[in-house]
Amino acid sequence: MRELVKVSGKKALAAFVDFPHELYAGDVNYVPELFIAQRDLLTPGKHPFYEHSEIQLFLLYDEGKIVGRIAAINNNNHNKVYESKDGFFGFFDCINDATVAKELFEAAQDWLKQKGLTKVLGPVNFSTNEVCGLLIEGFDGPPVAMMPYNAKYYLPLLEQIGFQKNVDLRAYRYTAGNYSERSVKLLDRIEERLMRNDIILRKINMKKFKEECNAVREVYNKAWDKNLGFVPMTDKEFDYTANDLKLILDPEFCILAEQHGKIVGFALAIPDINQILIKIKRGRLFPTGLIKLLANKKKIDGIRILLLGVVDGYRKMGIEACLYGRIIKHFKAKNMKYAEASWTLDHNDLINKPIEDIGGKLYRKYRILEKAI
Known part of the structure; x- marks a missing residue:
């Protein structure tokens, strides 16, 4: 029954x-x-x-x-x-x-x-x-x-x-040694061109985390305004998410694009914490889960490129490709084994093409479904 x-x-x-x-x-x-x-x-x-x-x-x-x-x-x-x-x-x-x-x-x-x-x-x-x-x-x-x-x-x-x-x-996947070195090297030239327009790329300043987050929030809410079903986050929602991500954040994988002190784009990749969570029974941190989390955090060898956005007026300048390029360079320097770029809209060529040009391989698909009620 x-x-x-x-x-x-x-x-x-x-x-x-x-x-x-x-x-x-x-x-x-x-x-x-x-x-x-x-x-x-x-x-x-x-x-x-x-x-x-x-x-x-x-x-x-x-x-x-x-x-x-x-x-x-x-x-x-x-x-x-x-x-x-x-x-x-x-x-x-x-x-x-x-x-x-x-x-x-x-x-x-x-x-x-x-x-x-x-x-x-x-x-x-x-x-x-x-x-x-x-x-x-x-x-x-x-x-x-x-x-x-x-x-x-x-x-x-x-x-x-x-x-x-x-x-x-x-969802796209990069694996160590299996991405386009040529495309990544070309990004240096694009970055030099951006610098001539006073656009620089830099990592997040963790000592000014709150101030940086305030600036990024504005970009986030503007950069995704035309994406499927996107709703701007409230200040409290953004801060809630940012504080959660701060616990696992590697500053080398949080890249900001800036012009005259104004953030115009950013990209964020996070460690694939699922490498550890998969071993934590029933998601309980106590009594042993917390030990596993702390002991294995530095052993994570994969990342997820979680967010990438550029505000309107700065798109199609090469910023998107450079943000991905910076992350892939750090990926290589840290001897990571894989990176996933996810998720992107199926029809968003402005984002999908730079991912594919650098060597990302489409390997997973997800679907949003609908039904009248």
Whole structure:
């Protein structure tokens, strides 16, 4: 007998966070999320998202055992920006059973309908500023930091209940010694040309982290203004994310493009912390997870190029290519084994072409799906 439950209270929330551990038990590519981080993300009052929007979590039980979970998300800021009535689903996981998926989505859709929303998109965990997308190609390894992972059966399952493609997202991979040295060397000439226009590239100043973040936030909110579903982060949301990333940040991989003291572009790559998280059972830092995290942090040999943006008026000058080039140079100097550039929009040639020119190979695809409700 099945029972659908609205998540309420610490015990139910813990069960919601832990369900994927049971679902993917035995899957060598599954990486558990840190329990503390997921708990805070899903707790109103802990994350600044809840200052303007709301979610409802659902668990589906069958004979007392959890068989699926989903979050219905009403992102008011998104709908204000786009003058739309879009709802989102996120944190979706379930067994390979179309009736289970259908029950979960009916519950989510009913909740979204009550909010006056007419369409549902996802998977999106709050917004495209957070983890989003359904893995549809490239199941041959674990995800890198802050990228999603799911079973192959998810796409046909969602299509079976009426979801269609909205847009695809790309992930590119560089491997040590397998990227274009010629293209990287050419970037030195482009950088010299930029300098003649008083545009310089430099690493972030960690001693002025707060001030640097304030400047980068303005670029971030301007540079992504035309991307799929992008919603500018509030100051509190940006600071929340920046403080989390600061814990693992390597300044050599946070590059700023600056003209006359004004930041006009930036790129950020982060260590692939998933190399460690994959070994931390059920995402618990205590009693041994924290030791693993601290002991292995310096052994990480991969990065994810997480963000790259240039404000309007400075695009097509070569800044994008130079930002990537700087990161690849540091990648080589630190003897890293691989780098992933993700994610980019499938049709964004302005970003995709420089990645491919330097030697990035398209190796994974993710999809945002949609359905009228």
